[in-house]
Amino acid sequence: MIDYIVVGSGIVGSFIAWELSKYNLKVLVLEKESDIANGQTIANSGIIHSGHDPLENTLKAKLCVRGNLLYRKLETKLQIPLRKTGAYVIAHSKEDLKVLADLQKRALYNGVKEVFLLSKEEALKEVKNLKENIKGVLSLPSTMVTFPWEVCFNLLENAIENGVELELNQEVTKIVKKRDYYVVVTNNKTEYQTKGIINSTGVYSDIIASYIEKEVPFKIIPRRGEYFVLDHSVANYLTKVIYPLPDIKGKGVLLTPQVHGNILIGPNAEEILDRDDLATTKEGLEYVKTEALKQAKNIPFHANIRTFSGIRASSTYQDFYIKESKLNKKVFHLGGIDSPGLTAAPAISEYLINLINQKYPLTKKQNFKDFQKTKSSFKNASxxxxxxxxxxxxxxxxxxxxxxxxxxxxxxxxxxxxxxxxxxxxxxxxxxxxxxxxxxxxxxxxxxxxxxxxxxxxxxxxxxxxxxxxxxxxxxxxx
Ligand SMILES: Cc1cc2nc3c(=O)[nH]c(=O)nc-3n(C[C@H](O)[C@H](O)[C@H](O)COP(=O)(O)OP(=O)(O)OC[C@H]3O[C@@H](n4cnc5c(N)ncnc54)[C@H](O)[C@@H]3O)c2cc1C
Known part of the structure; x- marks a missing residue:
């Protein structure tokens, strides 16, 4: 009998599986795709946000700030690729400067330690390619970038080393409740008996929840974001993450230097009906281009090597939904894990393990093996x-x-x-x-x-x- 099945191997499922591998538990990760981290986790900006924009007193704010800290703590232990870029939020008018001042207050309230207002001159000295018509910026030195699926590989490799099992190409299609356990059924008609289930399935989390709940407390509203990827030959163009002012739809179109030297330009935010529709569109990409050019000049779009899109698991609940099912013991749903879910992932998993531990005490393994593998690429070797x-x-x-x-x-x-x-x-x-x-x-x-x-x-x-x-x-x- 399995103790916990983790459904979904994105950044959230991977962190949870890794945390659970520290305890005396039989844990299985089921993933519908042929590889891990193919959902939101493969198609995002890769930013470890500082925590400046989630609304005060939300789980998003709390877990974003904590997640940012945990990435730094785990960097060496898990060989997490982190580039400490810092970020600027740009103001273009006097009204925007007031918004920046409010954002600074919000960031401080959320627990962001370092957050400064800088003049136009100070900002242009640091980032030469910003538009000259800017009025000032909010500087967020704790913002970083990572490569999300590389983090998942390290987490799951270490979890597997510590006894967690991973099965790919297993799409959960049905959950049957028995007296004191569950039967999880997949598309291949495989059946798994388990005492607990953790639903970390991103844009599918309401569908998976509906297999076991009479009423699902959140509904996913898929929101697509499209990007340009610029080749690393233009890496010098940008060294900081550039945000516009956030709006109701999110953080807006960003310019993001990546860990491996590429530059991402995007995303837009478009509500779509089909949660699998990963198309890029002429309109979407043109919007991205226009918005990006409001922040920076001479963007080297000639170095574009591809475009892609990702679909956010936004939800009617507005905040992260991380709770045990009301009617089904040991069934935990993680819904609405959109941005800043990548940043928050280690803190989401810490929060969930605390929830589990309070109600169903866990015992630590004596022989947990730390991540040993040295992951350096040939390219970067001397x-x-x-x-x-x-x-x-x-x-x-x-x-x-x-x-x-x-x-x-x-x-x-x-x-x-x-x-x-x-x-x-x-x-x-x-x-x-x-x-x-x-x-x-x-x-x-x-x-x-x-x-x-x-x-x-x-x-x-x-x-x-x-x-x-x-x-x-x-x-x-x-x-
Ligand atoms: C365009 C975009 C930009 C973003 N930018 C950022 C950012 O810069 N910083 C940040 O902090 N956050 C960002 N986010 C949010 C972040 O990417 C997500 O919050 C995070 O990746 C969520 O991870 P997850 O593991 O919950 O979901 P996912 O990565 O979607 O993983 C869910 C997994 O469940 C699997 N699955 C689904 N259904 C089943 C089933 N029936 N059976 C088995 N497996 C199943 C899927 O295949 C998938 O692997 C962005 C998101 C998008 C889309």
């Missing part, structure tokens, strides 16, 4: 280190992705990692092969062959991403 790596494992000498300098050895290690990947998109997520300027134009066919070889499968059986998305439909003469 020449001396590169030479050593190639000597130790000669396939580090074969560069597969030239844009991001990813070696064949790194791809093989990703395929055989505890989470394991066997798709082109999975390799891109785990190693960055295909994430560069040519977007896989040069290396995808090489990666295809490596996956086929390692998995001993036919080339036509290798998918781009999910089931039935093969790149090759028929064998060619060459193969």
């Amino acid at each position: 020449i001396k280190e590169k030479t050593r790596l190639i000597k130790e494992k000669p396939l580090h000498g074969k560069i597969v992705c030239r844009c991001e300098l990813v070696t064949e050895q790194e791809i093989i290690e990703a395929i055989n990692s505890p989470i394991g990947v066997d798709t082109i998109k999975g390799i891109k997520k785990h190693t960055r092969a295909g994430a560069g300027l040519c977007q896989g134009g040069y290396c995808e066919n090489l990666i295809l062959k490596i996956i086929a070889r390692e998995k001993q499968k036919k080339l036509t059986k290798i998918n781009y991403y999910e089931k039935n998305t093969p790149i090759l439909l028929k064998e060619s003469k060459e193969t």
Whole structure:
């Protein structure tokens, strides 16, 4: 009998699974996709917000500020990629300056320690590309950026090392209540018996809740955000996160330097009906461009290498909903985990574990193993280190992705990692092969062959991403 099934392996499910792996519990993570972190967690701005804009006294405010602190605390322990950029919120008029002053008060009330009002001149000295017509900025030095799915890999790898099980391609489709346990049923007709369920399924959280609740206390209102991704060759253009003033729809269109040197421009916020509709639109992207150009000049859009969109799990509840079911013991729902859910994730999991522990006391494992793996990429290694790596494992000498300098050895290690990947998109997520300027134009066919070889499968059986998305439909003469 399982103690807790965590449904969903986004940043929230991954932090929860990792926290639970510290206790004497049998824990299983079920994920509907072929890889972890493919929901909101793969399609967001990657910002660890300081906590300046959530409304006072909300869970969003409390857990955002706490989450920001926890990322710093866990940085070394979990090898979390963090770039301490800081951020500016921009004012364009005298009225905007009043809003900045209110935001400063809100930030201080929320517990943000460092938050300063700066003059136009001070701001332009730091960030040369801001528009000259700005009137002043709110500086938030504690804002950072991360790479969310890389955090999930480390969390789940460590959780798996400590006994948590992960099953991919298992979409929960039904929950049956028995006398003192539950049967969780998936699309493959697999049945799991469990004493507890944690519903961390992002935009699907109200649907999963409806499998077991008579009344679901929140309804998801999917809100899509679209982005441009600029190549890391223009990394020097921007070193700080740039926010406009927040409005009713959220934080607005941002300019965000990323951990690996790319720059993100976006997102917009559009309510949509279909929670799977990850399209990018001409109108959406034009809006993003226009709004971004109000904050900064000469944005190097010529270096755009792709566009994408993500769907926020906004909800009718307005705040994060993190509660035990009223009628079903040990069933916990996490609803409306939209922004700042990435930032808050470690604090959300801490908050949930406290809820569980208060009612159903947990006992700590004596033999919890800390995260040991040293995760450094070949690209970032020194020449001396590169030479050593190639000597130790000669396939580090074969560069597969030239844009991001990813070696064949790194791809093989990703395929055989505890989470394991066997798709082109999975390799891109785990190693960055295909994430560069040519977007896989040069290396995808090489990666295809490596996956086929390692998995001993036919080339036509290798998918781009999910089931039935093969790149090759028929064998060619060459193969
Ligand atoms: C455009 C955009 C920008 C954002 N920017 C930021 C930001 O800069 N900073 C910040 O703090 N937050 C940001 N957020 C919010 C943040 O991304 C989310 O709050 C966070 O990723 C939520 O994580 P999660 O694990 O709850 O959900 P998700 O990442 O969506 O994970 C849910 C998981 O559940 C799985 N699942 C769903 N249904 C089932 C089922 N039936 N069976 C099994 N598995 C299932 C999904 O496949 C998915 O893997 C942004 C969000 C968006 C969309």
